Amino acid sequence: MRITHSSMMRSYISNLRSSISNLAKSNEKLSSMRKYSRASENTSEAxxxxxxxxxxxxxxxxxxxxxxxxxxxxxxxxxxxxxxxxxxxxxxxxxxxxxxxxxxxxxxxxxxxxxxxxxxxxxxxxxxxxxxxxxxxxxxxxxxxxxxxxxxxxxxxxxxxxxxxxxxxxxxxxxxxxxxxxxxxxxxxxxxxxxxxxxxxxxxxxxxxxxxxxxxxxxxxxxxxxxxxxxxxxxxxxxxxxxxxxxxxxxxxxxxxxxxxxxxxxxxxxxxxxxxxxxxxxxxxxxxxxxxxxxxxxxxxADIEAIDLEYETINNKSYEMAWMINLQLGSQILPASIFDFLR
Incomplete structure (x- = not known):
């Protein structure tokens, strides 16, 4: 099956957005020390x-x-x-x-x-x-x-x-x-x-x-x-x-x-x-x-609202690594000029 360059681009950008979203959410949790920032994220615990x-x-x-x-x-x-x-x-x-x-x-x-x-x-x-x-x-x-x-x-x-x-x-x-x-x-x-x-x-x-x-x-x-x-x-x-x-x-x-x-x-x-x-x-x-x-x-x-700091720190490093890997993969998928811009 032929995979077009545009489909690779869409898949890459989707993964890139997902990794940066996960990293941003993890950073927010570490900053606030809370599991959730909005009640809608978990109504029962809220x-x-x-x-x-x-x-x-x-x-x-x-x-x-x-x-x-x-x-x-x-x-x-x-x-x-x-x-x-x-x-x-x-x-x-x-x-x-x-x-x-x-x-x-x-x-x-x-x-x-x-x-x-x-x-x-x-x-x-x-x-x-x-x-x-x-x-x-x-x-x-x-x-x-x-x-x-x-x-x-x-x-x-x-x-x-x-x-x-x-x-x-x-x-x-x-x-x-x-x-x-x-x-x-x-x-x-x-x-x-x-x-x-x-x-x-x-x-x-x-x-x-x-x-x-x-x-x-x-x-x-x-x-x-x-x-x-x-x-x-x-x-x-x-x-x-x-x-x-x-x-x-x-x-x-x-x-x-x-x-x-x-x-x-x-x-x-x-x-x-x-x-x-x-x-x-x-x-x-x-x-x-x-x-x-x-x-x-x-x-x-604390049991309901606070994060497990050790667990979330590990998650944060994993999300950060995933984000960096996605950036490195981008050098093989995106045109050089665009990749330089992202960096």
Whole structure:
């Protein structure tokens, strides 16, 4: 059978295109380290890859939430420990100052020191981490605690001395400034504003019922400042004011009662430190779980998407050799001028 020059040319060019196409695809795989560059090349594996990528994205988001929460809670714990140390200092100064051997001048010095400590506690309870106030509950706009014109502590616009816990609902309440006894729809007391818990999703399958997050399906990361330093007339800040005034006025008649209440505040602070510690411990275990899941997902992702580098390198060299052989064969098939052009 007679083989024409034109048919040889067509066959050669077809083989040449095939070899350079194979080499280009192999180069692309080595460059991207992926088996496929388009989902259409393998729809079933692409579908599996998308599922794994979505799971990876969620887990990496959970991991970031956990890491940020651990940092924030650790900062809150440090702040509470600082407050605890300051309370201890007040106790020591008060015990020394209530004895009869201390004169009025020394007591005035103690009063000034307690005043400074009170201001330090206010700074510690108003601590900010990133964009969030750690003890502001759901208030992230402004410092939760401030001092009113009467010198009393204010929390999110509500005087702390007026706050009480409802014995039925367990909610923290305060007087309604707009209460109208003649209006049957008017409520005498309102829930303390901006004092809601904040939760973060850490991959437990968060559930929301009636606009309320099920606490079993998410992790609480907020801390209420009034739960930490107390509410009512004997909240920590106002109690320190009373102790300060006792020394300033040289009146020790109530100091023992104040110190008893101060000890209870110290115990309450440490309870909150313990609570934060347990939450951090739980998050660290959750972090380890998420990190293991991410590792396993990346292994699966590599099995589906990543090339076998050793195998593909051998293929690439084979395709490169085939391309070079095709070029050499061309010198025997194509006219010299065309072959020189190709080279």
């Amino acid at each position: 579908s599996r890859a998308y599922v794994i990528r979505e799971q990876l994205y969620k887990n990496e988001l959970y991991l970031k939430n956990i890491e940020d929460s651990i940092s924030a809670l650790s900062a809150a714990e440090t702040s509470l420990l600082t407050i605890n140390d300051l309370i201890k200092t007040v106790q020591e100064r008060s015990l020394r100052g209530e004895t009869g051997t201390i004169d009025e001048i020394d007591r005035d010095v103690i009063a000034k020191e307690i005043q400074n400590i009170r201001e330090q506690i206010l700074q510690s309870i108003n601590i900010k981490f990133g964009t969030r106030y750690l003890f502001g509950s759901s208030n992230n706009i402004e410092a939760p605690f401030s001092i009113g014109t009467d010198g009393k502590l204010v929390y999110n616009g509500t005087k702390v001395a007026d706050i009480f816990r409802d014995p039925v609902t367990g909610k923290l309440m305060s007087p309604n400034p707009n209460y109208d006894p003649s209006d049957p729809d008017s409520t005498e007391y309102l829930e303390v504003p901006k004092n809601k818990d904040i939760y973060v999703d850490i991959g437990l399958g968060i559930v929301v019922n009636d606009d309320r997050i099920d606490p079993k399906t998410a992790l609480k990361i907020s801390s209420s400042g009034i739960d930490a330093i107390g509410y009512g007339e004997d909240n920590l800040f106002d109690l320190l004011t009373k102790i300060e005034n006792s020394f300033r006025n040289n009146d020790m008649s109530n100091i023992d009662d104040y110190l008893d209440k101060l000890s209870r505040h110290k115990d309450n602070i440490m309870l909150h430190v313990t609570d934060i510690g347990s939450r951090v411990s739980y998050m660290e275990k959750s972090k380890e779980r998420i990190e293991n899941e991410i590792y396993n997902l990346k292994v699966k992702q």
